[in-house]
Structures are given as structure tokens and as C-alpha cells.
Amino acid sequence: MADANGGAARDATVSDHSVADGIDGRWSRALLVAGAAVAAVAAAAYLVALATHPWKTNLDGFDLQVYLGGAHEALHKAANLYSWHYRNDLGIQFTYTPFAALLFMGGLAVPFKALMGLVSLVSTFALAATVWIAFRELGWRPLAARLGATLLVCGLAFWTEPVQRELYLGQVELALMGLITWDMFQPDRRRWKGAAIGLAAGIDLIPALYIVYLLLTKRFRAALVACGSFLATVVIGFIALPHPSVAWWLRLDFFDASRTGFVGDQENQSLRGIITRFAGSVASGEAPWLVAAIIIAVVGLAAAVVLYNSGRSWGRFAGFLGCALTTLLISPISWDHHWVWIAPGVALLVNAGVRAAGRARAGWLGLAGLVLVVYGAWPDFWWPRAGLLQGGLISYAPAAVFAHGDNPAYPEYHWHGWQILAGNLYLLGGLGLFVVMLAVAGILLRGGGPALLAIPVPGRRRASTA
DSSP, X not given: OOOTXXXXXXXXXXXXXXXXXXXXXXXXXXXXXXXXXXXXXXHHHHHHHHHHSOHHHHOOOHHHHHHHHHHXXXXXXXXXXXXXXXXXOTTOBOOSOHHXXXXXXXXXXXXXXXXXXXXXXXXXXXXXXXXXXXXXXXXXXXXXXXXXXXXXXXXXXXXXHHHHHHXXXXXXHHHHHHHHHHHHTSOTTOTTTXXXXXXXXXXXXXXXXXXXXXXXTTXXXXXXXXXXXXXXXXXXXXXXXXXXXXXXXXXXXXXXXXXXXXXXXXXXXXXXXXXXXXXXXXXHHHHHHHXXXXXXXXXXXXXXXXXXXXXXXXXXXXHHHHHHHHHHHHSSOXXXXXXXXHHHHHHHHXXXXXXXXXXXXXXHHHHHHHHHHHTBOOOOTTOTTOOSSSOOGGGGSOOOXXXXXXXXXXXXXXXXXXXXXXXXXXXXXXXXHHXXXXXXXXXXXTTOXXXXXXXOOTTSOOOOOO
């Protein structure tokens, strides 16, 4: 796959044509117009919602306030950083690394509304950059086609609940997603490739799984750089905030998932969340989750490596998203807004649909549409004051609010019927995509090339497959 931007795809041996080979200028222009229209409508609707609703309805910044509160505590009462509770609520604590607390100190110098606006802009840019890199790595060479596809997917993904929730809370997940994606697809020959991944792991420990993925795909220098970058953040934390660093790293505070509140909370769309809800208590769900997480981690990373080594032009990006999906599933806490990774996932599915023909094309594009429906920002239609934002199908199941610890009376333990499906929907959707990934990896291992994976380019003869 040719890569006009010098991405990592130059380092791969590819066997199928770029999407560009089958899209002429007319279709590129049509895609650009369609993408621009969808993105413009999404942006206009969001701006109208901002203008017609109170600020806190759309940009509350609750999580950002927790970050700043933790940074303030680290600055003035460092020893209390990991015993501090936001607004004295037992279920809300600072849950990032000491190094992250140092970074968040910079936000204390900016007026909160201005900071929220800046975070929203950075998050939106990170979303667009991630999808742009996705289509670049998937072989969308003409700038018009790539830009059109990027605008189309971003416009649709912007109105999914994870993205809207991310913006509402003032979260950092979109920024971390963009940072990790950018770094992962630097050319392997770049000396400092991996540094940003290590930095991300130094802020939020979960991205450390990408370092394991780098090792498994034999990109040892990048993995070594990532480890060095990560260790640098730990050392900086110990130097600047020694007491919190001892608590976080040596007393294993980072392993205590209950710091974020009730582990079985509806918004925790991870394996641990669903297992806890079915087990009926946090303690009863811990051991089964550990077993399930280990199995999913091994199988998921193995499938991601198979995709990476497939020799297909889309294999590297598919392998990377396989690692991201595995991370979301096995993390003890994967809040609803952590599922912003569906945006590059939709890009991958759209690419598969465009490259395929007949029923395979309909299947891939239909799956992309289904993902957007499952994770869509659907409002609570029965609530007369519900706005356009902050909705999602998971909200159709009752949930404990700001809960902490454990209590058999929490509504998540008593779901039934439709509530079970709605309340676990993001995790179930992720498991469905995980099965698709395993199926594709299995086909590749068998050396097969059925229509599902041959993905001929539109308007050209079927490309040979590896």
C-alpha cells in the first residue's frame, strides 16, 4: 500500500490494491461533498444544542473538575492525593498516576470555561486525526477521497454516546486515542516511535498493553522506547510527588478498581462490569473476571498479531484495533466514554465494505451501521426534558448514581429482560466485534481467501491475495 504521508504502511508487504485504484475523481468528489455535508450537519446540530441549552447540559466538565481537584490537592496537600474525595463523595477519587496529576496542574491556571472549550477542541481534533490516520493506513490515497471518508465517519461518530459523553465530562480518552494512534503508525524506522505510547501509559496505566503488542509484533526498538518513556514518567512522579507515588505504585493503589466507585456500575462496560452484575457482588465477580480477562487478553493479542502479520494492506490497522478492543474488554473499568474507539473501528468496517463486493460489501457496511446504532447518542425519549445530547441505549436500564463500595440493593443486580441487554450493550457489542476479529484471524491462519477477505477494489478486477 502506498502511503503519501510516510506512515508505517511503507514498512509492510502488501498484496491488495489501494482503495484509490478503484475510486476515480468523480467518486472522490462525491464522497468529499457527502462527507462535508454530514460533518457540517453534525457540527451545526451540536452548536445549536450549545446555544439553546445551559452550558452544563452539554459541557458539564465533571471529570475535568475531578482532574483539577486532584491537581490542586497534589500541589497543596500531596500526601492526601489518593485519600482525597471530590466534594467529599466516597465514590469519586483521583484515579490517574502522580505524573498525570503534574500534567493537570497546568489546567489550574486557565479559567474553567476556557479550559473546557480548549479540551473540547483538542478532543474533536484528536477524533478527526485518528480517523484520518485510519484511512491513510487503509490505503485511501487521494486526498479528496480520504478527506471525504474522514469527514463522513467523524460526522457520524460525533453523534455517538461515547463521543458525546467524552465531551460532556471533559475527559481525556479522545486525546489519548489520538496520541496512541499517531505514535503507533509512525514509520518503524523513526527513532522515537513508542515514546508517546509510554507517555499515555504513564498517564493511564491501561495503554501499557500496547507495549506488549509492540513486543509481540517484533517492533522491539519501539517497545523499548515506550518502556523508557513510561519509566521516565514514573521517575518524574517519584521526584515531584514521592508520597503519592509510593501509595500509587508500591502500595498498589492503581490495582484498586473500587477507587472509581461501584465496579458493577451500568457505565462500566467491561468484562469485569458485566461479570460483577451477574455475580451479584463485587467480591464474587473478581476471580471469574481475572480468568476471563487472561483468556481474552491471550486470544485477543494473538488474533491482533495474526492480522498484523497477514500481509494485507489493512492488516496493520486491523491488528492495532484488535489490541485496542482487547484493552477495552479486559480493563477492570471501561466507562461508556472509553468506547470512543468505535470511530476508527467504523472506518475499518467502511473500508472493508468499499473493498468488498456483493453480499460481503452489504455485510461489512451493515455491520458499520449497526455499530453506529448500538453506540448512538439516543436520548431518553420518555423524559420530556431530554435534549439531543447525553443519551444512549445503555441508559434504558436503571443504574445506581455515584455509588461506591457494594450493596445488594443496587439496581444493576436486579435487571431483567430488555434491561439486561440495554445495560450491557456496549460490552456485548464489543464482544461481537471480538468474535468477528477472531473469525477473520482464523480465516487468515487457514490461508483462505474467500469473498469475505478477498475484498476486490470497486471497478477493477479482483486483486490477488496473499
